[in-house]
Amino acid sequence: MSADKAALPPPDRRPLGPYPPTPEMLAEPVPEALQRAQADRLRAAWRTPKGWRYWTAVNNTEVGKWYCLTALAFMLCAGVMALIIRLQLAVPDNDLVSSDRFSQLFTLHGSAMMFLFAVPMFEAISILLLPGMLGARDMPFPRLSAFGYWCFLIGGTFVLVSILFDIAPRAGWFMYPPLATQDEGPGSDIWLLGLSFIEIASIAAAVELIVGALKCRPPGMRVNMMPLYAWYVLVVGGMILFAFPPLIAGDFLFELERSLDWPFFDPTRGGDPMLWQHLFWIFGHPEVYIVFLPSIAIAAMVIPTVARRPIVGYSWIVLSAVGVGFLSFGLWVHHMFTTGLPSISLGFFSAASQAVVIPTGIQLFAFLATLLVGRVTMNLPMLWIAGALAVFTLGGLTGVMLAIAPFDFQVHDTYFIVAHLHYTLFGGMIFPVIAGVYYFFPFISKKMLSERLGRWSFWLIFTGFNICFLPMHLTGLLGMPRRIYTYPTGLGWDWLNLISTVGAFIIAAGFLVFVWDLLRPKGKQPQPPRNPWQAGTLEWSHDIPEEAWGVRSIPHVTTRYPLWEQPGILERMDAGRYYLPDAEEGRRETLITSVIDARPLQVQRVTGPSWITHVAAAFTGGCFIFPTFGYYWPAVVCGVFAGMAILYWLWTATARPPEAERKDVGLGLSLPTYVSGPDSVGWWAMWITMLGDATAFASIIFGFFFYWTAQDDFPPDGALHAGAGETALAALALAAAWGLVLLARRWNRHGAVTAARLALAGAALTAATGGGALALAVWPLDPTSHVYPAVICAIALWICVHAALAVVMHLYCLAGSFAGKLTPHHDADLCNVALFSHFFVLSSLVACAVIGLAPRLI
Amino acid sequence: MNDESNTSDRPREDEDRHAFAAEAHSLWRITFAPTVWALHFVLCYGLVSLSCAKELIPIATVQAVLTALSLLxxxxxxxLGFRSLRQWRVLVTGQLEHPEGTPESRHRFLGHAAFLLSVISAIGVIFVSMPLILIGGCQ
Structure with missing residues (x-):
């Protein structure tokens, strides 16, 4: 076969030419005519679609704006629910809403604020701002952001609208079984499937943001010079990867119980509701910090600007972010102090809850120190930050109280908790985010918000907030439980509740002012100055009037505050003196740099506007929404179509061999246009996704050992085990599939294309055999009879689904090889599949050991 | 010892993959100390559960073993903290902040961050170990 002989020497993929640029190179002017021609070509490549095609845009600025506005809209809906809750509780024995409706209201209020506002808002703001801060053109996977957004919109609307049909979830935002598993009606399924769908969008955003912060920094921006916001994004992205998968695993088990009656949380058949609590809070507590850290990151951007000096204690803030990221995973049981765990265990979590205060405090002190040594200009964003620090500190102090288990026993499930969590979330999220909106508004929409309305809104929300939530501490100490829809008079709660209700409406008035200021037409307003706050970071090099290209040219950065500390950088960026000032081929491109020192490595082609993201999101939505109402076949059909849409998208737009192997990116530097393996962004995305996937798998395995620990007879005496022979065959076949993929990668790289194709076909065959053998191994078991066969079958199901995915990936590479998309020197797809295989073989072997060996040994 | 600290920024012949691995390693290194904390924490939680819920091991044994693990x-x-303190080189240079765009500055910054994280991880381990010593059995 001719392809076998085409073992040409591999193309040179090293960066060639001078780097870093010398001052003389940067001082050389760019001719005017060339500047104009370059700018025209760039503008054409990055033009935002017009008319109805506007909605096909994938640029981070457009997707980020939609994302923010959608999250805001969901927040306002959840806020209205809160107002109804407060109205119902304003006076004793009120009958404004029924008990059932009230349960729907508080469940949806909490779920929407957390899953539809707080976490997505972080993703939205980061997608919007991060490329600007990094001087990047766009995120590395724009269509992935867009796909995530459309999933979020569909899933969020679905969950919220359920309340209009009186079928909303009603078991509280943490959905404890057995209340939630035995609840009649589709409420619990709506919560599970709607939010699982959004969790997937969150993980997509985390992949995008981590790769963005690691690989899309401008040349020269080493890790010690990243804007602090990027550090926080990195930490929070990592936290999402370890926090969300346990919840996804929990959802997987929960939905198997709801729809197939597999008794994971049913104690009468060996299940244990506590497993849900553990899985939920392993997610739930880190999630609080997932919400808090990026918001406080906004403070880390605003404070140096208002203090007119670099941040004090940069390394200390990095310590604080990373330290909080780790410690926050050791706190989850403090939500479960009253569940009867041994007191030593409570002690561990109590101690870790106290320890997390130290890094959290350090960053607040670093901010205060910066303000103390700087020359502070008290502008509007700073006012909101000041409010945030005050409110958050109060919430933090009650947090320290609650971390002490005996105190928590007293106030568990009372309004004291409600007060505490709202203090932390308003102070740690709402106030800093609004500060960010005021601060970044000129960057986002090239207009200014009103100073006067902003001050009104601040004082309304700040006083309203304290009027509403400060009395709740007392209401809670007087014993009022959470989630009761009404209460008799004479318990000393009447006045306190009425005051809280008044406060809630003052907050609402403040939000009205804020939203009006945000949305009011600003057509007549003059254009603001380019850098209205005189900030020092790269996002303020944005163009006014707006240009869709992100940056005119990607600068070489050698300081933490380039606009303050690198004179002339703005003029040179505008003149196209730096990297990638042109789009000769009319393609969207951005620069990929190395992880630590940000040395330029590659020119990455990024994808443009498309409908495929909508198609994929709509079918994915169907796949999650149909099962809610028991329509399983339409869901399967949707799932297949979603898979096909994603394959089409990958096939047509990713890892295509380029028309030229390298290109000149300016300043004499020439970079490759195609790389594979760890140099490529796709490999990193696969790595990060698989890390999340492995965490979810580990959570299910944790479930197995949890049952074993918590029960005397697990597995029950005389229980039927999975077939030993079939399980062993599955382990062998799945290991063989892994070996064949590695051989295929090696042979393909050495030009032995036919051998590589045979190995890929073999890998597909063995992976299918392995999945099939595992299915046969568990086939005789009855998962509805007891939790032991149920958890074995759940593990097998997980591996079978992954085996099916593996088969699709192997066939995709095989097809790529025949179609000329995958060649000996263009093997990014195969490298990524090999990476998937590493993770898959590991989880397969663990699964086979747990299914086949563990029950016979323990 | 600190070979990457002298790395020139100019792309060199054989540098790519080798330097990449060295660089990536130094970013991972800042997470080592918190990872030790996390492993210690998981062991504490897991072994106490095996003792109190499964009753496999006497709690006194678990407390002794875990206290020894805390010391380890x-x-x-x-x-780790000592190594990162040397990487930070503050005792030699007296320089506390590393905002410069040089490989040396980046190298010391990562040392500084790793050092601070070792301190916070040590505090975390001490905090989490206290219940082992202060609380009696499995009540």
Whole structure:
């Protein structure tokens, strides 16, 4: 076969030419005519679609704006629910809403604020701002952001609208079984499937943001010079990867119980509701910090600007972010102090809850120190930050109280908790985010918000907030439980509740002012100055009037505050003196740099506007929404179509061999246009996704050992085990599939294309055999009879689904090889599949050991 | 010892993959001390459960073993902290902040961050170990 002989020497993929640029190179002017021609070509490549095609845009600025506005809209809906809750509780024995409706209201209020506002808002703001801060053109996977957004919109609307049909979830935002598993009606399924769908969008955003912060920094921006916001994004992205998968695993088990009656949380058949609590809070507590850290990151951007000096204690803030990221995973049981765990265990979590205060405090002190040594200009964003620090500190102090288990026993499930969590979330999220909106508004929409309305809104929300939530501490100490829809008079709660209700409406008035200021037409307003706050970071090099290209040219950065500390950088960026000032081929491109020192490595082609993201999101939505109402076949059909849409998208737009192997990116530097393996962004995305996937798998395995620990007879005496022979065959076949993929990668790289194709076909065959053998191994078991066969079958199901995915990936590479998309020197797809295989073989072997060996040994 | 600290920024012949691995390693290194804390924490939680819920091991044994593990964890963190203190080189240079765009500055910054994280991890291990000593059995 001719392809076998085409073992040409591999193309040179090293960066060639001078780097870093010398001052003389940067001082050389760019001719005017060339500047104009370059700018025209760039503008054409990055033009935002017009008319109805506007909605096909994938640029981070457009997707980020939609994302923010959608999250805001969901927040306002959840806020209205809160107002109804407060109205119902304003006076004793009120009958404004029924008990059932009230349960729907508080469940949806909490779920929407957390899953539809707080976490997505972080993703939205980061997608919007991060490329600007990094001087990047766009995120590395724009269509992935867009796909995530459309999933979020569909899933969020679905969950919220359920309340209009009186079928909303009603078991509280943490959905404890057995209340939630035995609840009649589709409420619990709506919560599970709607939010699982959004969790997937969150993980997509985390992949995008981590790769963005690691690989899309401008040349020269080493890790010690990243804007602090990027550090926080990195930490929070990592936290999402370890926090969300346990919840996804929990959802997987929960939905198997709801729809197939597999008794994971049913104690009468060996299940244990506590497993849900553990899985939920392993997610739930880190999630609080997932919400808090990026918001406080906004403070880390605003404070140096208002203090007119670099941040004090940069390394200390990095310590604080990373330290909080780790410690926050050791706190989850403090939500479960009253569940009867041994007191030593409570002690561990109590101690870790106290320890997390130290890094959290350090960053607040670093901010205060910066303000103390700087020359502070008290502008509007700073006012909101000041409010945030005050409110958050109060919430933090009650947090320290609650971390002490005996105190928590007293106030568990009372309004004291409600007060505490709202203090932390308003102070740690709402106030800093609004500060960010005021601060970044000129960057986002090239207009200014009103100073006067902003001050009104601040004082309304700040006083309203304290009027509403400060009395709740007392209401809670007087014993009022959470989630009761009404209460008799004479318990000393009447006045306190009425005051809280008044406060809630003052907050609402403040939000009205804020939203009006945000949305009011600003057509007549003059254009603001380019850098209205005189900030020092790269996002303020944005163009006014707006240009869709992100940056005119990607600068070489050698300081933490380039606009303050690198004179002339703005003029040179505008003149196209730096990297990638042109789009000769009319393609969207951005620069990929190395992880630590940000040395330029590659020119990455990024994808443009498309409908495929909508198609994929709509079918994915169907796949999650149909099962809610028991329509399983339409869901399967949707799932297949979603898979096909994603394959089409990958096939047509990713890892295509380029028309030229390298290109000149300016300043004499020439970079490759195609790389594979760890140099490529796709490999990193696969790595990060698989890390999340492995965490979810580990959570299910944790479930197995949890049952074993918590029960005397697990597995029950005389229980039927999975077939030993079939399980062993599955382990062998799945290991063989892994070996064949590695051989295929090696042979393909050495030009032995036919051998590589045979190995890929073999890998597909063995992976299918392995999945099939595992299915046969568990086939005789009855998962509805007891939790032991149920958890074995759940593990097998997980591996079978992954085996099916593996088969699709192997066939995709095989097809790529025949179609000329995958060649000996263009093997990014195969490298990524090999990476998937590493993770898959590991989880397969663990699964086979747990299914086949563990029950016979323990 | 600190070979990457002298790395020139100019792309060199054989540099790519080798330097990449060295660089990536130094970013991972800042997470080592918190990872020790996390492993210690998981062991504490897991072994106490095996003792109190499954009743496999007597709680007194678990407390003794875990206290010994706490000392081991502290020793590892101290060693990591000492290494990162040397990487930070503050005792030699007296320089506390590293905002410059040089490989040396980046190298010391990562040392500084790793050192601070070792301190916070040590505090975490001490905090989490206290219940082992202060609380009696499985009540």
């Amino acid at each position: 964890a502290l020793a590892i963190i101290a060693w």
